[in-house]
Amino acid sequence: MYEVNKVKISPTQLFVLIVLFEMGSSIVVSLGAEAKQDAWIAILFGMAGGFGLYLVYHRLYMYYPDLTLTGYSKKIAGKLVGNIISFLYIIYFIYIAARVLRDFGELLVMTSYTFTPLLIINALMMLVIIYAVYKGIEVVARTGELLFLVVYIVAISGFILIIASGLIDLSNLKPFMETGFVAVIKVTLTQTLTFPFGEMVVFAMLLPTLNKPKYAKKVGLMAILLSGINIAITMAINVAVLGPDLYSRAPFPLLTTISKIEFAEFIERLDVFFLLYAVIGGFFKIGIFFYAAVIGTAEVFNFKETEKLCFPIGIIILFVSISIAASYPEHIIEGLDIVPIYLHWPMQIIIPILLLIGAYLRNRNKTSA
Amino acid sequence: MLNWFKKEKRKTKFDKNDNFRQRLDPGDPKNLPLFNKAQDNTDYIKHELGNSNDIVVRQLLIANKIKAAIAYTDGLADSKVISQFIVESAHEQTDMPVGKEIFQVAKERAVALGDVSEVTNWDQLFPSLLSGETIIFIDGFQKAIKGDTRGEEKRAISEPTTQLSIRGPKDAFTESFRTNTSLIRRRIKSPNLWLESMKIGKVTQTDVGIMYIKGIANEKIVEEVRTRLKRINMDSILESGYIEQLIEDQTFTVFPTVYHTERPDIICSHLLEGRVAIIIDGTPFVLSAPAVFIQFFHAVEDYYDRFDIATAIRLLRILAFFISLVAPAIYIALTTFHQEMIPTTMAIAIAAQREGVPFPAFIEALIMEITFEILREAGLRLPRAVGQAVSIVGALVIGQAAVQAGLVSPVMVIVVSITAIANFATPTFAIAITTRVMRFGLMVLAASFGFYGILLGLIFMIVHLCSLRSFGVPYMAPLAPFIVDNQKDVFIRFPLWSFKTRPRLIADENIKRMGENQQPRPSKGGNKDG
Amino acid sequence: MVRKLLLVIICGNILFLGGCWDKTELTELAFVMAIGVDKAEDDDKFEFTYQVVIPNNIPLGQSGIGGEGVPIVTFTAISESLIEGTRQVSETFSRELYYAHTAVAVFGEEVAKSRMNEVLDLMEREPEFRTTTAVLIAKNVKAKDIVSILTPLEKIPAEKISKAIKVSEGRWGESFEVDIDEVVRALVSEGREPAISGITIEGDASSGGKKEDLEKVELPVYLKVNGLAIFKDGKFNSWIEGKKARGVSWVLDKVKSTVVNTEWEGKEKAVNLKVIRSNTKITSNLNNGVPSFHVSISMEGTISEVKAAVDLSDPIVLMEIEKALESEIKQETLDAIQTAQAVPSDVFGFGEQIHKSYPKKWKELKGSWEEEFSKAKVTVSVDVFIRRTGSRTKSFL
Incomplete structure (x- = not known):
């Protein structure tokens, strides 16, 4: 074979991965539900914050173009502290992957697989993800390119069907900014900034695999823009179809929206569209966190054969996903109240900014010395 | 009983010869020189091939004085050609020189065939003999003349049986290697269409040819095909499926990663896209590589x-x-x-x-x-x-x-x-x-x-x-990785004139396919009265 | 190699062992096509009636698989909740009740007056229920009778009901389809009350379950979509019928097509207009903190029937007809609004309108919205456009 030894992904592939990752689970749930009909504004604000965060990650990448997050944290903070940080990130990635997996499994159990054990649903999903990650990020990226087309074709046809069924009532989006600017900002900071945009921190692990580093900035920002707009539009459609009250009460508003499609007396009950989207979205979101955890572990523990880590870490994610919460409400409360403040903020925002300051100081010293 | 006696007799006869015993040892390399006497050579052939009666051996005299012998395989060699251009022509020779020139003259004059060359050892001789060539021994020379008299029975070119089309050529590959290469050459009359051939299969000695268009095909892929074919060390190649299974990238998959077809027009279009064709003697199915997923959904009529x-x-x-x-x-x-x-x-x-x-x-x-x-x-x-x-x-x-x-x-x-x-x-x-x-x-x-x-x-x-x-x-190219230029021939087939480039990952460098402005448009000066 | 094989075997086992948890064959299900909810004699309980289809008795295609017998069967359960009722029925029935294809849920007036939302909560929460199931109120009869009646044409009575509402909505505009979601949304919203179409039985209700009846040319008993049930504080209050009901439809922009008529030269209902397109816009205003609303209706139509000598080829006459029709419709609409204000019940969602346009003021108003609504000034303007006059211009009369 004459391919390069080191895995590389193209800017297009990175773009596709970011978009699928960002939209992964966020389109499925009622994002920014506390802002009611202004959820889409909160999402756009979150997106703006996401740009800022991505610039932080990108700056770090520019300082160390060959290193992942776990790699340069050692360089910046020293071996011991760096290793601790790296280790925290690995756990963070595993935990978030498990959370997404749980979200996803709950969705299926709640909607149509009432009697099937959560473990089995999750295990099946995890098997496919393990297989993909075992094959490497290149394969995941290529799969992404293919499924990106599928997702968009499905999304656009769904959009047309929703309009054709006459479901959209734009007046549901009024009154604009009812809860006030401060409330929307609060929702942004606690929810939409960290989920999904702050989760881009995982791409700090993936950026070194990009084959054309100079595109990293442009591609990343464009992808965040596209996914942010997509999520905002989806949520706006959800509110327009369901009304703000139902939107905030439905755990999976998109499912409710899709189930209302009735077109030409025959095209109806299209829940499988939603299932299709959820499976693809979940696949990439979990897959990317999982991959980051795998390469992070390989780096911290100097493991040469990365793919051999896939199976054990995959099993860990699977079991964590089952054991993190006893019931769905508990899982959601954790997700809304605890995770954003105590987990997302430090891992997505505080540590990267500290690392950036550290990198800046180190590099300044270097140049002056 | 009688046969047994004959065998015994021959054995004793060979025993007289110095080198003979050694040659009969199994596993002995056969690149040994030929014998001096024509008779010995033919006897040895008979012996080595187990007295098979489709091996015909005949003694003859060139110009009525020089002792010679010919050997050929009945059925593979064209006996009319042999009688007319070897036997008759040998008889009709009148002035043959003497001494060492005999061989040269015989080669140049007595054997009136197109493709004539020399063989000096058994290792070269047997494959030629068994592929239908005629071997001519002349007394006193430790070498022989090999003439191309191949004329095996072969199936006529017929319509394809697997990939039919309403519109398009109706010829299909046959089991004959030479016919198959000719079907391709007839369509691509470019000196850049190269054919490399090799024999694969220790026992079957099957002719295998790699065909590609130099300058269009990706050199790396051609080299890859070459090395993978050379790696094959098996006793037999009976069908293109053998080769396919031995050179594909991954065995544990249900998807075909090598394309096979019996339609020459498909192979030609593949060659022109920069792919490599692998032609195997004895099967009407020609392989082409590399193959991508979407290609299996494209019919030639598209x-x-x-x-x-x-x-x-x-x-x-x-x-x-x-x-x-x-x-x-x-x-x-x-x-x-x-x-x-x-x-x-x-x-x-x-x-x-x-x-x-x-x-x-x-x-x-x-x-x-x-x-x-x-x-x-x-x-x-x-x-x-x-x-x-x-x-x-x-x-x-x-x-x-x-x-x-x-x-x-x-x-x-x-x-x-x-x-x-x-x-x-x-x-x-x-x-x-x-x-x-x-x-x-x-x-x-x-x-x-x-x-x-x-x-x-x-x-x-x-x-x-x-x-x-x-x-x-x-395998999923050009969908994943997504190549915008090559989307013209994936799900939607764009007009032919818009196929400006060849598939990028397959034809590596020489991508340009056609001149500018190929889109047909009515001529300006045309008759507009109608 | 061996390890991979092992992995495959393990996965395969998970699959095969895993199957069947949620698996149900079609023949294990009883499709509930309609549910009737009545109040039981015992005060705390509901009386649920399930209309279950018997697939074998529905004739199919030309081969006539299935055939004789009644296409539906009904079961009644008296219980505190729908789930409990389902369980009770299962005890007497060999199949699992399946609600995903339920077309209509009919509530008796008594239930609608008291505890309808308890049942609706389950219907909304349970994923098996389609939220697009139509909701109806049984008028003057028990929901049970509605669900148990057999109908001609449509083999499954529930289908007949849901089609009847659709036709009524599409052709007459006096009633419209409301699904579970919309009812719940209106119940939850502070600035809107639900208005649900009524259904009733014409003829002798007790004989509806006989198959022989269907063989008569003139049906002794049949279902009829009729009237709108108006709710107050989430509870059924009163009926609006006939033209007033259409007035509600006009305001809610639910009219797709209908026929309006007006008197001409002293003759009643002399000119009929077939409305082919109609559109309603509601705007709200605050005058010194007092909300007022303006309903503007515009419609296009074709003259369909003329009973007097009218020269339809004269545009001036057409304009006069338009004027007459406009005032007719305006009156219809105002009547409807007044009836609702008298209750008071904001079935038009005027409160939501204020909420959307004046969110700050809404916070003050919403506590006493019913009162505000009954006092609100509502103006109506109607624009009728006659586009065509049918295939004759002048009437032969």
Whole structure:
């Protein structure tokens, strides 16, 4: 074979991965539900914050173009502290992957697989993800390119069907900014900034695999823009179809929206569209966190054969996903109240900014010395 | 008894010769020189080939004085050519010189054939003899003349039997290596069309040729094909399938990563895209590599018909692929997991039909699908006359009796038929058979997890497809990795004049395919009166 | 190699063992096509009636699989909740009740007056229920009778009901389809009350379940979509019928097509207009903190029937007809609004309108919205455009 030894992904592939990752689970749930009909504004604000965060990650990448997050944290903070940080990130990635997996499994159990054990649903999903990650990020990226087309074709046809069924009532989006600017900002900071945009921190692990580093900035920002707009539009459609009250009460508003499609007396009950989207979205979101955890572990523990880590870490994610919460409400409360403040903020925002300051100081010293 | 005596006698005769014993040892390298005497040589050939009576040995005199002998394989060599251009011509020689020049003169004059060369050892001699060439020994020389008299019985060029087309050439490859190369050369008259040949198979010594267009084909891929072919160290190559299985990138996959066809026009179009063709003697199927997934859905007529029609048909074919892949699985998922997704009237109709059926939907589907596969397999292997009977029995058993007996529901019959017909619409057999295998996997998944199972199965399939490579080229190219320029010939076939470039990952450097401004437009000075 | 094989075997086992948890064959399900909810004699309990389809008795295609017998069967359960009722029925029935294809849920007036939302909560929460199931109120009869009646043409009575509402909505505009979601949304919203179409039985209700009845040319008993049930504080209050009901439809912009008529030269209902397109816009205003509303209706139509000598080829006459029709419709609409204000019940969602346009003021108003609504000034303007006059211009009369 004459391919390069080191895995590389193209800017297009990175773009596709970011978009699928960002939209992964966020389109499925009622994002920014506390802002009611202004959820889409909160999402756009979150997106703006996401740009800022991505610039932080990108700056770090520019300082160390060959290193992942776990790699340069050692360089910046020293071996011991760096290793601790790296280790925290690995756990963070595993935990978030498990959370997404749980979200996803709950969705299926709640909607149509009432009697099937959560473990089995999750295990099946995890098997496919393990297989993909075992094959490497290149394969995941290529799969992404293919499924990106599928997702968009499905999304656009769904959009047309929703309009054709006459479901959209734009007046549901009024009154604009009812809860006030401060409330929307609060929702942004606690929810939409960290989920999904702050989760881009995982791409700090993936950026070194990009084959054309100079595109990293442009591609990343464009992808965040596209996914942010997509999520905002989806949520706006959800509110327009369901009304703000139902939107905030439905755990999976998109499912409710899709189930209302009735077109030409025959095209109806299209829940499988939603299932299709959820499976693809979940696949990439979990897959990317999982991959980051795998390469992070390989780096911290100097493991040469990365793919051999896939199976054990995959099993860990699977079991964590089952054991993190006893019931769905508990899982959601954790997700809304605890995770954003105590987990997302430090891992997505505080540590990267500290690392950036550290990198800046180190590099300044270097140049002056 | 008599034979035994003869054998014994010959053995003793060879025993007199110095080197003979050694040569008979098994495993002994045969690149030993020939004997001095023509008689000895022919005797040795007879002996080595176990006295096979299709090896014809004949003693003759050149110009009525020089002792010589010829040997050829009956059936592979053209006996008319031999009698006319070797035997007669040898007799008719009048003034033969003496001494060492005899050999040279005999080679140049006495043997009136096109392709004549010398052989000096047995290792060269046997393959030539066994591929239909005639060997001429002359007394007193430790070498022989080899003349090309190949004229084996071969099938005439006929219509293709596997990939038919309404429009397009009607010739197909045959079992003869030379015919096959000629069919390609006749279409591409470029000096850049190169043919490298080698013999593969320790026992069968099969001719294998690599054909590519120098300057268009990616050198790396050609080299890759060459090394993979050279690596093969097997006793036999009987069909292109042997080669295919030995050179493909990954064995554990249900997807074909090498393309095979019996249509020369397809091979030519592949060559012009920069692919490498592998021609194997003894089979009408020529391989082409690298192969990408989408290529298996392209029929040759796509390029002969106008683009709009070709596109519509191509999309139809891809739809048929999906139907044949998932139709029974979706039926199972809908009727056992997602009854809410069936429109009410249809749900009640299906429920009414299933009312008396004794099997669960999955078992019902499995029985019907397996029955159908058995029918198909039976029809395939049977003599044509009996094949008709099978299909009648099948149609009656499945279509009528089973439904009337209440064993299966009419809907199931419809599903199976649609699946089967959709499967027949796949243009290449290699991918059609893959679909058949995968269908059963998806049915099991659907029976266990409904749509969730089907979706995961399909994603698994896509991940697997994306992980495949064919001679280094990603199998899902140009979809993943996505190459914008090459989208003109994937799902939608753009007009021919817009195919400005060759597939990028396949033809590496020489990408440009045509001149500018190929789009046809009415001429400005044309007759506008009409 | 061996390890891979092992992995495959393990996965395969998970699959096969995993199957069947949620698997149900079509023949194990009883499709509930309609549910009737009545109040039981015992005060705390509901009386649920399930209309279950018998697939075998629905004739299919030409071969005539299935055939004789009644296409539906009904079961009644008296219980505190729908789930409990389902369980009770299962005890007497060999199949699992399946609600995904339920087309209509009919509530008796008594239930609608008291505890309808308890049942609706389950219907909304349970994923098996489609939220697109139509909701109806049984008028003057028990919901049970509605659900148990047989109908001609449509083999499944529930289908007949849901089609009847659709036709009524599409052709007459006096009633409209409301699904579970919309009812719940209106119940939850502070600035809107639900208005649900009524259904009733014409003829002798007790004989509805006989198949022989269907064989008569003139049906002795049949279902009829009729009237709108108006709710107050989430509870059924009163009926609005006939033209007033259409007035509600006009305001809610639910009219797709209908026929309006006006008197001409002293003759009643002399000119009929077939409305082919109609559109309603509501705007709200605050005058010194007092909300007022303006409903503007515009419609296009074709003259369909003329009973007097009218020269339809004269545009001036057409304009006069338009004027007459406009005032007719305006009156209809105002009547409807007044009836609602008298209750008071904001079925038009005027409160939501204020909420959307004046969110701050809404916070003050919403506590006493019913009162505000009854006092609100509502103006109506109607624009009628006659586009065509049918295939004759002048009437032969």
